[in-house]
Amino acid sequence: MTVIGVDDTDSRERGMCTTYLAAQLADRLRKRSRVERMLLVRLNPAVPHKTRGNAALAIHTDLESEKAFDLAHDLIAEIAEIADEHTDPGLVVAAGDAEGIDRRISAFARTAVTGFHDLNATLSLIDSWGLRHAGWKTGRGRIGALAAVGAWTAFDDWTVEHIAYRDPDRWGTPRDVDIDSVFEAADHAYPAAWDTVDHDEADPVCVPHTPGPVLYGIRGDDVDAVREVATGIESEPVHTTELFLANQGTDAHLQHGEIGRLEDGRAYRVTGTVAEPPSTRRGGHVFVPIESGGQRLPCAAFEPTKRFRDRVRALRAGDRVTACGEVAEGTLKLEKFAVRSLVRTEAVTPICPDCGRSMESAGADQGYRCRDCGTTAPAKVEQAIDRDLERGWYEVPPCARRHIAKPLVRGGFDAPTHPER
Numbered sequence: 019m020t021v022i023g024v025d026d027t028d029s030r031e032r033g034m035c036t037t038y039l040a041a042q043l044a045d046r047l048r049k050r051s052r053v054e055r056m057l058l059v060r061l062n063p064a065v066p067h068k069t070r071g072n073a074a075l076a077i078h079t080d081l082e083s084e085k086a087f088d089l090a091h092d093l094i095a096e097i098a099e100i101a102d103e104h105t106d107p108g109l110v111v112a113a114g115d116a117e118g119i120d121r122r123i124s125a126f127a128r129t130a131v132t133g134f135h136d137l138n139a140t141l142s143l144i145d146s147w148g149l150r151h152a153g154w155k156t157g158r159g160r161i162g163a164l165a166a167v168g169a170w171t172a173f174d175d176w177t178v179e180h181i182a183y184r185d186p187d188r189w190g191t192p193r194d195v196d197i198d199s200v201f202e203a204a205d206h207a208y209p210a211a212w213d214t215v216d217h218d219e220a221d222p223v224c225v226p227h228t229p230g231p232v233l234y235g236i237r238g239d240d241v242d243a244v245r246e247v248a249t250g251i252e253s254e255p256v257h258t259t260e261l262f263l264a265n266q267g268t269d270a271h272l273q274h275g276e277i278g279r280l281e282d283g284r285a286y287r288v289t290g291t292v293a294e295p296p297s298t299r300r301g302g303h304v305f306v307p308i309e310s311g312g313q314r315l316p317c318a319a320f321e322p323t324k325r326f327r328d329r330v331r332a333l334r335a336g337d338r339v340t341a342c343g344e345v346a347e348g349t350l351k352l353e354k355f356a357v358r359s360l361v362r363t364e365a366v367t368p369i370c371p372d373c374g375r376s377m378e379s380a381g382a383d384q385g386y387r388c389r390d391c392g393t394t395a396p397a398k399v400e401q402a403i404d405r406d407l408e409r410g411w412y413e414v415p416p417c418a419r420r421h422i423a424k425p426l427v428r429g430g431f432d433a434p435t436h437p438e439r
Contacts, residue, residue, distance in 0.1 A: 021114070022079065022090050023110040023112075023167040033189060047077065054078040057169055059131075060264070063285075065283075074163060075166055108162065110160055125168075127165040128173075130162065131422070173268070179238075181236075182233040183256070183258050189229060189230065193253070203250030206250065208439070211243040211246070211247045212425050233253060233256060234251065273287070274287055275287060276311070277310045282346055282348070291339075292308055298327075305317070305349075316350070353414055359409070372388070373390055411434070413436075415438040
């Protein structure tokens with residue numbers, strides 16, 4: 019068995035897609051040997067020099083490692099967007115079964131999803147482990163490629179994605195996809211296939227807008243379900259397809275964190291109490307601070323999260339929440355949050371039982387008094403509040419979901435869920 023890892027072959031401006039390169043490589047491998055599985059590994063979404071979705075790819079094949087390396091090397095040199103100044107492809111090949119990969123490589127993969135790696139340190143590790151590798155330009159893509167090599171034993175939760183690719187002659191032109199057929203197919207397969215569309219935004223999120231080769235990508239937990247959706251979509255001719263196992267939709271990037279001890283560029287789950295009412299700032303971004311142990315953390319729901327912002331606006335000071343998201347410049351960018359407990363009452367000025375009017379303050383520490391009737395009350399009274407939130411998890415809509423973030427519909431959460439479609 020041989021494990022091939024590739025990364026950083028695409029371009030934000032020129033298109034291409036590392037999944038397409040992996041699909042083409044798998045096609046060449048299948049003419050010579052067997053391909054056991056294809057992995058699509060989303061790495062830390064906060065990495066500043068990522069191309070687009072920060073995905074690395076791994077192919078598990080029974081072709082001898084030296085021949086596999088040569089095939090992959092030739093293909094990267096042939097079709098990677100090396101002319102883009104931000105594209106620095108990398109290739110790493112390991113001989114042996116994927117289940118037998120060195121535990122240190124698996125640990126490297128986990129850190130590549132939750133944190134960062136230095137290129138020079140990565141190259142030293144690759145050489146010390148005796149792996150074949152190649153890089154183009156800086157060769158930074160070898161970080162992701164090594165992570166892809168170790169991914170199979172690094173993660174337990176895998177989803178699937180069926181990707182349909184366009185004819186190369188159509189790359190860079192508008193995609194011809196019947197949107198009604200996308201929504202119909204998505205509804206039929208939901209929830210086994212998820213994040214195919216966003217109903218409230220009328221957005222077929224499975225159809226990208228980039229100039230690359232992907233026509234659409236269908237994600238889910240079930241192979242038959244994603245293929246069923248693909249079969250129901252009416253579109254321009256499909257050039258080829260590939261099925262990937264992925265860490266998408268798994269929350270593999272989230273770490274347990276404590277407010278006051280968080281680092282920029284990493285994603286966390288943190289629990290705290292809402293310290294102040296949410297505020298909406300210029301651009302429609304909603305901010306709310308939470309606190310724990312005397313430390314505060316600003317949390318933000320930015321405008322692209324659309325209706326999710328209304329969930330955040332519904333929070334009140336004193337609510338207990340668990341917030342999830344990436345920390346940047348000291349602010350947690352919300353991907354989802356769980357309401358642990360809600361403030362159900364508030365202190366209000368007493369009402370006079372005789373005339374029904376609000377009482378007035380009788381002076382400092384003297385309670386309240388009705389000016390007309392003379393009735394008094396010792397303090398404010400508790401009044402029930404109508405809340406637009408319930409206990410449980412809330413999430414950004416599909417149109418705003420990060421590839422690696424886990425949709426609530428997948429289940430496995432520690433409280434009731436309120437999924438978005």
